[in-house]
Amino acid sequence: MRFDNNLLLASFLGVATAFRRSCRPDTTSHGTDTGFYSITNTDTLTNIAADFCTTISELQNLNNNAPTTTGDILKVPCKARKRDCSRIPGSDYGYYTIVEGDDLATIGADFCTDANGLAIINDNLIAPPPLSPGMVLEVPCSWN
Numbered sequence: 001m002r003f004d005n006n007l008l009l010a011s012f013l014g015v016a017t018a019f020r021r022s023c024r025p026d027t028t029s030h031g032t033d034t035g036f037y038s039i040t041n042t043d044t045l046t047n048i049a050a051d052f053c054t055t056i057s058e059l060q061n062l063n064n065n066a067p068t069t070t071g072d073i074l075k076v077p078c079k080a081r082k083r084d085c086s087r088i089p090g091s092d093y094g095y096y097t098i099v100e101g102d103d104l105a106t107i108g109a110d111f112c113t114d115a116n117g118l119a120i121i122n123d124n125l126i127a128p129p130p131l132s133p134g135m136v137l138e139v140p141c142s143w144n
Contacts, residue, residue, distance in 0.1 A: 021037060021048065021051045021052070022037075023035035023036060023037045023052070023076050023078035024036045024037075024078075025078050026075070026078065033077060033078060033079060034062065034075055034076065034077060034078055035075070035076060035077075035078025036073050036074065036075060036076070036078075037052070037073065037074045037076045037078075038071065038072070038073050038074075039068055039069065039070055039071060039072045039073075039074060040070060041070045043070075045059055045060075045068065047142075048074065048076070050112070050142045052076045052077050052078070053077065053112035054076070054077050058077070059074060059076065062074070062075040062076065062077075063075050082110065083096055083107060083110040083111065084096075085111065085139050085141035086141075087141045088141070091141075092140060092141065092142035093121065093138050093139065093140060093141055093142075094138070094139060094140075094141030095136050095137070095138060095139070096111070096136070096137050096138075096139045097134065097135070097136050098131050098132065098133055098134065098135040098136070098137065099133055100133050102131055102133075103115075103131065104118050104119070104131070107137065107139070111139040111140045111141070112140055113139075113140055117140075118137060118139065121137075121138050121139065121140070122137050122138055125137075
Protein backbone atom coordinates (compact mmCIF):
# COMPACT_ATOMS: atom_id res chain seq x y z
CA MET A 1 0.00 0.00 0.00
CA ARG A 2 1.28 3.44 -0.88
CA PHE A 3 0.15 6.26 1.37
CA ASP A 4 0.46 9.96 0.64
CA ASN A 5 2.71 11.06 3.51
CA ASN A 6 2.26 14.77 2.72
CA LEU A 7 -1.49 14.39 3.03
CA LEU A 8 -1.01 12.49 6.27
CA LEU A 9 1.31 15.13 7.75
CA ALA A 10 -1.03 17.96 6.77
CA SER A 11 -4.03 16.16 8.22
CA PHE A 12 -2.31 15.54 11.56
CA LEU A 13 -1.92 19.26 12.04
CA GLY A 14 -5.66 19.49 12.55
CA VAL A 15 -6.67 16.33 14.39
CA ALA A 16 -7.99 15.91 17.91
CA THR A 17 -7.80 12.73 19.96
CA ALA A 18 -11.22 11.20 20.49
CA PHE A 19 -11.28 9.27 23.75
CA ARG A 20 -13.60 6.27 23.91
CA ARG A 21 -16.30 6.06 26.51
CA SER A 22 -16.05 2.99 28.69
CA CYS A 23 -18.76 0.92 30.25
CA ARG A 24 -19.03 -1.22 33.34
CA PRO A 25 -20.20 -4.72 32.26
CA ASP A 26 -23.52 -5.95 33.65
CA THR A 27 -22.47 -9.16 35.38
CA THR A 28 -26.05 -10.02 36.38
CA SER A 29 -27.36 -10.44 32.81
CA HIS A 30 -25.55 -13.43 31.37
CA GLY A 31 -25.06 -13.43 27.61
CA THR A 32 -26.51 -9.97 26.95
CA ASP A 33 -23.26 -8.03 26.40
CA THR A 34 -24.73 -4.97 28.10
CA GLY A 35 -23.26 -2.69 30.71
CA PHE A 36 -23.59 0.71 32.31
CA TYR A 37 -22.33 4.16 31.39
CA SER A 38 -22.56 7.34 33.52
CA ILE A 39 -23.67 10.38 31.51
CA THR A 40 -21.37 13.42 31.65
CA ASN A 41 -22.27 17.07 31.02
CA THR A 42 -20.79 16.98 27.49
CA ASP A 43 -22.64 13.83 26.36
CA THR A 44 -25.46 13.62 23.86
CA LEU A 45 -27.43 10.48 23.05
CA THR A 46 -26.10 10.74 19.50
CA ASN A 47 -22.46 10.64 20.65
CA ILE A 48 -23.09 7.94 23.24
CA ALA A 49 -24.87 5.77 20.65
CA ALA A 50 -22.05 6.28 18.14
CA ASP A 51 -19.37 5.33 20.67
CA PHE A 52 -21.16 2.13 21.69
CA CYS A 53 -21.95 1.15 18.06
CA THR A 54 -25.70 1.42 18.49
CA THR A 55 -28.58 3.79 17.77
CA ILE A 56 -30.46 6.33 19.87
CA SER A 57 -33.55 4.16 19.47
CA GLU A 58 -31.72 1.12 20.88
CA LEU A 59 -30.41 3.18 23.83
CA GLN A 60 -33.97 4.31 24.54
CA ASN A 61 -35.22 0.71 24.35
CA LEU A 62 -32.51 -0.51 26.73
CA ASN A 63 -33.45 2.26 29.18
CA ASN A 64 -37.27 2.16 28.88
CA ASN A 65 -37.29 5.62 27.23
CA ALA A 66 -36.26 7.22 30.53
CA PRO A 67 -35.14 10.86 30.29
CA THR A 68 -31.39 11.30 30.54
CA THR A 69 -29.41 13.96 32.37
CA THR A 70 -25.87 14.39 33.64
CA GLY A 71 -25.07 11.77 36.27
CA ASP A 72 -27.71 9.28 35.11
CA ILE A 73 -26.53 5.75 34.44
CA LEU A 74 -27.49 4.33 31.05
CA LYS A 75 -27.64 0.70 30.08
CA VAL A 76 -25.54 0.34 26.90
CA PRO A 77 -24.15 -2.37 24.61
CA CYS A 78 -20.84 -3.11 26.33
CA LYS A 79 -17.78 -4.64 24.74
CA ALA A 80 -14.12 -3.91 25.27
CA ARG A 81 -12.64 -1.65 22.58
CA LYS A 82 -8.92 -1.12 22.80
CA ARG A 83 -8.47 1.15 19.80
CA ASP A 84 -8.96 4.91 19.60
CA CYS A 85 -8.66 7.45 16.82
CA SER A 86 -7.41 10.95 16.17
CA ARG A 87 -10.51 12.71 14.89
CA ILE A 88 -10.49 15.04 11.91
CA PRO A 89 -12.26 18.25 13.08
CA GLY A 90 -15.56 18.82 11.30
CA SER A 91 -15.65 15.20 10.16
CA ASP A 92 -17.06 11.90 11.38
CA TYR A 93 -13.71 10.27 10.58
CA GLY A 94 -10.28 10.08 12.12
CA TYR A 95 -6.98 8.23 11.88
CA TYR A 96 -5.86 5.01 13.51
CA THR A 97 -2.25 3.77 13.45
CA ILE A 98 -1.80 0.03 12.93
CA VAL A 99 0.01 -1.92 15.66
CA GLU A 100 1.47 -5.43 15.62
CA GLY A 101 -1.26 -8.09 15.44
CA ASP A 102 -3.98 -5.85 13.97
CA ASP A 103 -6.26 -7.06 11.21
CA LEU A 104 -9.07 -5.28 9.38
CA ALA A 105 -11.86 -7.29 11.04
CA THR A 106 -10.85 -6.44 14.61
CA ILE A 107 -10.01 -2.83 13.74
CA GLY A 108 -13.39 -2.49 12.03
CA ALA A 109 -15.25 -3.93 15.02
CA ASP A 110 -13.68 -1.31 17.31
CA PHE A 111 -14.84 1.46 14.97
CA CYS A 112 -18.40 0.20 14.38
CA THR A 113 -17.75 -1.09 10.87
CA ASP A 114 -16.22 -4.14 9.20
CA ALA A 115 -13.28 -4.92 6.94
CA ASN A 116 -15.29 -3.97 3.83
CA GLY A 117 -16.27 -0.65 5.38
CA LEU A 118 -12.63 0.14 6.12
CA ALA A 119 -11.66 -0.79 2.56
CA ILE A 120 -14.30 1.61 1.20
CA ILE A 121 -13.12 4.47 3.43
CA ASN A 122 -9.48 3.77 2.55
CA ASP A 123 -9.74 3.45 -1.21
CA ASN A 124 -6.00 2.90 -1.43
CA LEU A 125 -6.21 -0.47 0.36
CA ILE A 126 -5.47 -3.49 -1.78
CA ALA A 127 -7.43 -6.62 -0.84
CA PRO A 128 -6.23 -8.42 1.13
CA PRO A 129 -4.16 -5.57 2.48
CA PRO A 130 -0.72 -6.24 3.90
CA LEU A 131 -1.08 -4.39 7.21
CA SER A 132 2.11 -3.35 8.93
CA PRO A 133 2.75 -1.50 12.20
CA GLY A 134 2.87 2.25 11.68
CA MET A 135 0.47 2.22 8.72
CA VAL A 136 -2.34 4.77 9.15
CA LEU A 137 -5.98 4.08 8.28
CA GLU A 138 -8.92 6.45 8.13
CA VAL A 139 -11.69 5.14 10.40
CA PRO A 140 -15.17 6.18 11.58
CA CYS A 141 -14.65 8.46 14.60
CA SER A 142 -17.89 10.34 15.31
CA TRP A 143 -18.33 9.96 19.06
CA ASN A 144 -16.56 13.11 20.29
